[in-house]
Amino acid sequence: MKTIMVDMDDVIVCGLFQKLIEDYLGYSISLNDNVSFYLQDLLREKKEDFLYKLKNINIYDNANLVENAYDVLKRINEKYKVYIVTDYIWREIPDYAGINLKNKFDFLYRELDFLTPDRFVFSADKSIINCDIKIDDKLSNLIGASTKLLFTAYHNKSIPKEELINNNVIRVNNWKDIEKVLLEDE
Ligand SMILES: [Mg+2]
Structure with missing residues (x-):
């Protein structure tokens, strides 16, 4: 798998x-x-x-998953082995990392009930993650995967199409796009 x-x-x-x-x-x-x-x-x-x-608030307390993320991810998890990989260290406040990690864990545990906690990976360096497919909004985090999906965000909109093609990267704007690439096209 x-x-x-x-x-x-x-x-x-x-x-x-x-x-x-x-x-x-x-x-x-x-x-x-x-x-x-x-x-x-x-x-x-x-x-x-x-x-x-x-440092005194939990930013994930009232947060919700984005549209279609739950359903699509749940179905993707039946076909692939899904790992949520997230950075938890704020550059300026490294002492906040432990609190942030717990807040992130609690959110994932609460919202993604089809994943067991061993699928949650907390790492500031995603280049060490050896996965076949990577989905991220930061281009440099996609390195090492055979299928790379760049999730559109304000900071990556201007990356030219040619650059994405040259790097074998597919742009996805939402979870319906991800569904198309990973569940319908294969
Ligand atoms: Mg991100």
Whole structure:
């Protein structure tokens, strides 16, 4: 059975950081290609205060899986061996990693009841993960897979089609696209 690595943030749960930052700032932000992968960089001099406050909340508490993620992933798991692989270390606050890991674990355990906890992998370095298929919103995280699916996000929209083709990467915009590639086309 083929193995598949599925990213968590901005793939099965989306928009959490944007909402968090907007709640903190008190206004909405527009995301374009100029925005860093790390949204907290938008906060500049307020970043430290924001990160301090972040330590006291569970951002996954009221989070939901994105549309169709549950159903498609559940069916994918019947055909492939699914691993959710997620980074849990915030660069600026490494001491928050343990709390973040627990919050992430609790969310996955609660929301993905068809997966046993041994399918949850917490790693900042996804290049060590040896899976046949990888789904991630960060291009560099797809390295090593024979089938690479890039999940569309604000920070990867401008990557040219040719670059994706040259790197053997398929762009997917939602879970219906993933269903097509992994359950219908094969
Ligand atoms: Mg991600």
